[in-house]
Amino acid sequence: MTSLEELRKINARCIHCRACQYAYSGEPDREGETEEYTGMLQGCPAGLYFGWEGYYNSGKQWMARAFLEGDLEPSKELLEVVEACTTCGMCESQCENYIDTVAVTEALRAAIIEAGVEPLDKHKIFGVRVHDESLRNPYNEPREERTKWFSGETDNQEVKVAYFVGCTAAYRQQQIAEHTASILKKIGVDFTVLSDEVCCGSPILRTGQREIFKEVMNENLEMFKEFDLLLFSCAGCYKTFRNDYPAMSGGPLPFKVRHVVEFVYDLINEGKLKIDTEYAKKVTWHDPCHSIRHVGLAIEKEILNNSDNWLIDSRKAEKAKEAHFEIPRVVLKAIPGLKFHEMYRIKGDSFCCGAGGGVKAQFSDMALSTSKERLKEAASTGAEVLMTSCPFCVTNFNDGIKALKKEEEATGKDLSAVGSKLKVVELIELLDQLI
Amino acid sequence: MEYNKVTDEVVDKLKAICGEQYVTTSEPLRYSYMARGIMGLEAVLPEVIVRPANAEEVSKILVLANENLCPVTPAAGGLSGGFALPAIEPGGIYMDMTRMDTLQVDVDNRVMVVEPGLKSGDAWRIFKTKYPDWAPPIPDGAPPAATVLGDAIERGFSLVTGVYGPQADMIMGLEVVLPTGEIFRTGSWALDGAKPYYRWGPGPNPDGLFLGSQGAMGIITKAAIKMVPHPHYKTVVAYGGKNWEDIIEPAWLISKHEMGIAEHTVMVQGGNWPLVMTRWPKTNVPLDYEFYKKIGLSEYWMNYEIWAWTKEEQEYVMKGIDDIYKSYEAEKKTECPQWKLHPKQIASRLKKPNKIAIPYALWEAGFLFITWYTPWKESTAMMEEYCAKMEEYGFPPTMWVASIDHARQAIVMPILCFDSTEQGIYERIREFNLDTTRSFLKKGWLNYRPDPFVHAPETFSRTPEYYKMLVKFKKVLDPNMILHPGRLAMPWENVTGLPYPGSGGN
Incomplete structure (x- = not known):
């Protein structure tokens, strides 16, 4: 189900209980290490930043209902409220009525735009660029330079594994692409990258521009259909392929998909890979919403969708979701010398970095404020390294740290307790150094 | 108006x-x-x-x-x-x-002062970290975003209601902003500098005008509420039954002495098997009782949440409950088997606040709690009638009941599960509500939080002198009738076409 109309009955399950505003809404007795981080905690980045009910999922569900009923007209004012959400899915994790909250929000965005409202300024620019066949990326970079970073053989149709690079690693954080390619070589994966690869469409889908999304989705599906396996270094691309392509195309994927961290996990789990090099640092882990929470939730819902007895199968579904949440933790714990300290809000209850859903581009103040909130939580663990595996999380955290450092310079205060001294590390880069 | x-x-x-x-x-x-x-x-x-x-x-x-x-x-x-x-x-x-979401705690006087925006989840966290030997009387079964004050001023249900009575009974003082803007405090709190330690001073006490007024008489900006001791030997025991009487009667036998065993049964609540079934999608869960029987669910059950200071005390209470059940079974020649609760089931029930009440929208797409008070022993008749009516109107007979103040009263709450996208559903609910309300009022049962369009007009039509008195107070406090028009059926003509109370209404 993808359109708001198709989601009508799911949206109608909302009884405005507002449990979705809290991380750990079902765990009031959860023990934390500090007074600040214990029990239930507010967990909605937009709600915390703006304060009004409409910015929380609980309010957005009722705005969606009013829109469906024809009471609330499409408008820029409405779009501005609905777009100010990172679509992190924290709310969806909390919902006892299994409401697909992010799907409703994204469908509402699309419905407003399809009713004739222009996408918000920055989002529109993404759309225009991705729609442009000479670009097909949101960064306004030439299409022919997409694989410039890659020294191997592109477009090798003889191999069965492709690495879907994504726009950010291809144009902005090429070190991630290089490290990914390097890891794959080290672990003996015969793979290729495609020079015609186009944007996965994630930022376009999130911001409600579905027609353009469908164009790039169909191009990618056609282009990669002969491969057996697609590997990803970008959490957003991975989630989009894994969860959104089947929903939006109406059919199953013609290939398997796996994030590189998951692929490494598989090898560790099967005893095929052992990390010997030490990494003697105190590390905390930030779960990227796309590759951890959204995929976990999808695993849970896939089991329930095939169940005729939710009362029995809900436990199995939850276990499968929780097993997915463990994946990066298993990888981190396989690194010798690494001292792992979890933050308080983790896994399904993780607090977003603040960059997702089109927020970083359009609502940069909210993105920065959210980043700082998460950095503070990371710093509270005493960690020196904030590890994650998502290019957007890395960028937004680094922006947050830069802002804290600036504040330190301006005020002379030591802000290390709230994260100014944290080092953000992409797990894929680290794995390449260690393997 | x-x-x-x-x-x-x-x-x-x-x-x-x-x-x-x-x-x-x-x-x-x-x-x-x-x-x-x-x-x-x-x-x-x-x-x-x-x-x-x-x-x-x-x-x-x-x-x-x-x-x-x-x-x-x-x-x-x-x-x-x-x-x-x-x-x-x-x-x-x-x-x-x-x-407005502050919380102040006075351990010496065992009172907490809350503002309207303080949510249960936040209150629980603060007590857990700073006052672990005390508990805030938050609403039980309500999600974390429900507010402590909202529950209290509506005379709602707390986690210790089985012993302490409805939440409003825990109030020690109010700060109220009247509709005309004056701010005043009730109880001993009215005296400048005094603590909220004596509810009735300086007297007479007007709290009752505001508690249950659903915001129609004044805006409560602070409430001083008793906090309760929080012993950490806690458990839950549950007993089944073949009918409503099998769960209502033993609970009365356990609770009626008030002291001894009943001091520790802070929460006594139960229901019927559809209460479990309707938490899941109608299309994705067995609809026949046989399945629930196989997984160990009785058709009816009552559970007892026990708080005790020591393990011995807890065991004494559990044994006392069990003895009463055994003698009830023998006397009535019935079976009320004790459930073997899994530790996870017990832990789940002991969680406060919790999300137990939320998932009934999964059954179709929407639900409504309708809450009534009856004398405890009359709840059997009410639930029988309610369940029959629910089925007659096409709703599953999902029913929940709980003890208020040692089974003096019952809070009886049907959970009306429905599809809010269905054409005409709200009219069907209204008809159901009217039908049951008229019948129940004749029997002397009261809705504890009357909705403005059915319960309030129907109730006040039968209590004309009471309604006229309420209107007099309202006019004194709120001469322009600006505060929450419609609540408590005031102004009358805004919410109902029934004759004005006392002027020919039934």
Whole structure:
């Protein structure tokens, strides 16, 4: 189900209980290490930043209902409220009525735009660029330079594994692409990258521009259909392929998909890979919403969708979701010398970095404020390294740290307790150094 | 009753009172406050939302509303989740009290002072970290965003209601902003500098005018509420039964002495097997009792949440309960098997706050709690009649019941599971509500939080002298009738076509 109309009955399950505003809404007795981080905690980045009910999922569900009923007209004012959400899915994790909250929000965005409202300024620019066949990326970079970073053989149709690079690693954080390619070589994966690869469409889908999304989705599906396996270094691309392509195309994927961290996990789990090099640092882990929470939730819902007895199968579904949440933790714990300290809000209850859903581009103040909130939580663990595996999380955290450092310079205060001294590390880069 | 629209000038004055960032006329944001669910199905669009920071701002808003004859609806979190008090008629100024969310705790006098926006989840966290030997009497079964004060002022249900009575009985003092803007405190708190230690001083005490008024008589900006000791030997025991009587009668036998065993059964609640079934999608769960029987569910059951200071005390209470059940079984020649609860089931039941009440929307797409008080022993008859009527009207007979104050009263709550996208469903619910309400009122049973369109007019039609007295108070406190019009069926003509009470009504 993808359109708001198709989601009508799911949206109608909302009884405005507002449990979705809290991380750990079902765990009031959860023990934390500090007074600040214990029990239930507010967990909605937009709600915390703006304060009004409409910015929380609980309010957005009722705005969606009013829109469906024809009471609330499409408008820029409405779009501005609905777009100010990172679509992190924290709310969806909390919902006892299994409401697909992010799907409703994204469908509402699309419905407003399809009713004739222009996408918000920055989002529109993404759309225009991705729609442009000479670009097909949101960064306004030439299409022919997409694989410039890659020294191997592109477009090798003889191999069965492709690495879907994504726009950010291809144009902005090429070190991630290089490290990914390097890891794959080290672990003996015969793979290729495609020079015609186009944007996965994630930022376009999130911001409600579905027609353009469908164009790039169909191009990618056609282009990669002969491969057996697609590997990803970008959490957003991975989630989009894994969860959104089947929903939006109406059919199953013609290939398997796996994030590189998951692929490494598989090898560790099967005893095929052992990390010997030490990494003697105190590390905390930030779960990227796309590759951890959204995929976990999808695993849970896939089991329930095939169940005729939710009362029995809900436990199995939850276990499968929780097993997915463990994946990066298993990888981190396989690194010798690494001292792992979890933050308080983790896994399904993780607090977003603040960059997702089109927020970083359009609502940069909210993105920065959210980043700082998460950095503070990371710093509270005493960690020196904030590890994650998502290019957007890395960028937004680094922006947050830069802002804290600036504040330190301006005020002379030591802000290390709230994260100014944290080092953000992409797990894929680290794995390449260690393997 | 006619009211004025909220003008731009009024909005500007609201901004001057609360600050520009705390006032909005945004249409999308106004729609986000329109909640139809759990405790009420009616809501209209407010014209402006304002988020005051303190009682002084609340007072100024009310003075402004009087000057301009604009209706005002105050709301924070409500009792069992949801905004329990959406604007109903007409829209006017909607006062979102969530910014006022402080908690002060006085361990020596065993009282906590809460503002309207303090949510249960936050209260629980603060007590857990700072006052682990005490518990805030938060609403049981309500989600974490339900507010402590919303529950208390609606005379709702707390986690210790089985012993302490409804939440309103825990009130030690109120700070109220009257509809005309005056701020005053009740009980000993009225005396400058005094603690809220004596509810009835300096007397006579007007709390009852505000508790249960659903915001129609004044806006409560602070409440001093008893906090309770929090012993950590806690468990839950549950017993099944073949009918309602098998769960109601033993609970009365256990509770009636009040002291001894009953001191420790802080929560006594039960229901029937559809209470489990309707937590899941109708299309994805077995609909036959046989399945539930196989997984160990009785057709009816009552569970007892026990709080004790020592393991011995806990075992003494458990044994006492078991002895009473055994003698009841022998006397009535029935079977009330004790359930073997898994530790996870016990832990789940002991969680406060929790999300137990939320998932009934999964059955189809929406649900409504309708809450009634009856004398404890009459609850059997009420639940039998209610379940039959639910089935007659096409709803599953999902029923929950709990003891108030040692089984003096029962709170009987059918959970009406329905598909809110179905054409005509709200009319069907209204008919069901009317049918049952008329029957129950004849038997002397009362809805504890009367909805404005069915319960309140039907009840007050049968209590004309009481209603007239309420109207007199309302007119004294709220001469322009600006505060939450429609609640408590005031003004009468705004919510019902029934004859005015005492003028030919039945």
